[in-house]
Amino acid sequence: MLWLTWRQHRAELAGALILIAALAVPLILTGLTMREAFDSGGLAACAGAGSGPETACTRALNVFLGEYSEWGTQVIWVQLLPAVAGVFVGAPLLGREFEHGTWKVAFTQSVTRTRWLGVKLAVVGLGVVAVFAVLAALFAWWRTPLNAVEGPMEPKAFNVQGVNLPAAALLAFAVGVLAGAVLRRTVPAMAVALVAFVAIRVPIELYARPHYLPPVWATADPVTDSAGAWIGSPTDWVLDTGYVDAAGHKLTEAEGLTILRGVYGDGTSLHGPGSPLERYLAGHGLRHLVEYQPAARFWTFQLIEAGIYIGLAVVLLAAAVWFIRRRTS
Structure with missing residues (x-):
């Protein structure tokens, strides 16, 4: 055989x-x-x-x-x-x-x-x-x-x-x-x-x-944290990004788009420390959110x-x- x-x-x-x-x-x-x-x-x-x-x-x-x-x-x-x-x-x-x-x-x-x-x-x-x-x-x-x-x-x-x-x-x-x-x-x-x-x-x-x-959630303060600094490692697999409110609830994609349109209208979105978006987030008690799977997994x-x-x-x-x-x- x-x-x-x-x-x-x-x-x-x-x-x-x-x-x-x-x-x-x-x-x-x-x-x-x-x-x-x-x-x-x-x-x-x-x-x-x-x-x-x-x-x-x-x-x-x-x-x-x-x-x-x-x-x-x-x-x-x-x-x-x-x-x-x-x-x-x-x-x-x-x-x-x-x-x-x-x-x-x-x-x-x-x-x-x-x-x-x-x-x-x-x-x-x-x-x-x-x-x-x-x-x-x-x-x-x-x-x-x-x-x-x-x-x-x-x-x-x-x-x-x-x-x-x-x-x-x-x-x-x-x-x-x-x-x-x-x-x-x-x-x-x-x-x-x-x-x-x-x-x-x-x-x-x-x-x-x-x-x-279960994915890991990490948040960043819009005032004190540099963009991207909250991610555990650059080798992690980022699944989603968005915003969370002061109570830790994740905003929907539609709510995130509403924030961007409210801040920038139809103009160019400028990001990074000190930008209008970061000032808006800080003023409304919102934080950046990254959902990811660690590379160690x-x-x-x-x-x-x-x-x-x-x-x-x-x-x-x-x-x-x-x-x-x-x-x-």
């Missing part, structure tokens, strides 16, 4: 190795350049400087981010790679067997259906996880300087490193396997796998992830989300096995 599985899927393995090599070369070259700039600029000591009054540290950080932050944004497409595992590996895994009729040969051999399915799913699934674990390690190394300055919690960083990337790939693989088992046609299963994976992942990323743990959030993905993948793979056993009994 192992030898047969290897022969059936060696093309996918070769493609995965080519993908890793194609990504590794530019990432290593640009990563070394970025690390050299980070180290030579002495930015390790400045990484926690924040966004307070301008200093030599903040100027150096701004120069570094101006040159390299866009690099982190440009590789955000990497978070789409797990879908490739679902579309090109998961969906054809069983869909192709049923489409070509080769499942009949497999099920008439001495190997039981359960063992046949178990070996195929385990070998190929673990291979997908291994490939994406290598990619995640590569991107984690590449992002190390950016993580020190920007933080690892923003989606463009969170989605491409840690255990999130291989866990998401396993989920996509499981979605594709189930689609292939149900539809028994490769191309339709590929299309369904893509749509279903996106439909699962996007709500988790947008709506569930910010609330794995990175691995906690990674493990929570990976657990969700792996749990869903196990359920979907079990459903695929049950469906095949029922349809071929």
